[in-house]
Amino acid sequence: MAQVAVKKGNKVLHVDDTRLESLLEQGFDQIDKDGKVIRKATGGRVVTLKEFNALQDEKEKLNEKIAELKAENKKLKAEAKKQGE
Structure with missing residues (x-):
């Protein structure tokens, strides 16, 4: 063992x-x-509601940032494609 x-x-x-x-x-x-x-542990831990809500807020902000970056990436790819033609 x-x-x-x-x-x-x-x-x-x-x-x-x-x-x-x-x-x-x-x-x-x-x-x-x-x-x-x-x-990481699979159980046995407690998260306070305050911590949980803070993580939820952070998650929402990060998801918004991801959406912004995806849109910017799409725009830049389109511009690069136009310049390559």
Whole structure:
């Protein structure tokens, strides 16, 4: 059995890989030897309504920006095509 590292808050555990799925459901992230997250937790975390609403607002703004950039990209491609003819 291989050992994996998991982290939740400031707690780091080295456990058998057979326990990984259970720990992911409990809110632990799987990390590599450098501490970078490999797999995020699948449960066991609570987000406040304030945080959720802030993320929703950010998502809406980013989706608007994506739409603007797609429109600009389409326009620039059309201009480039005209210049290439």
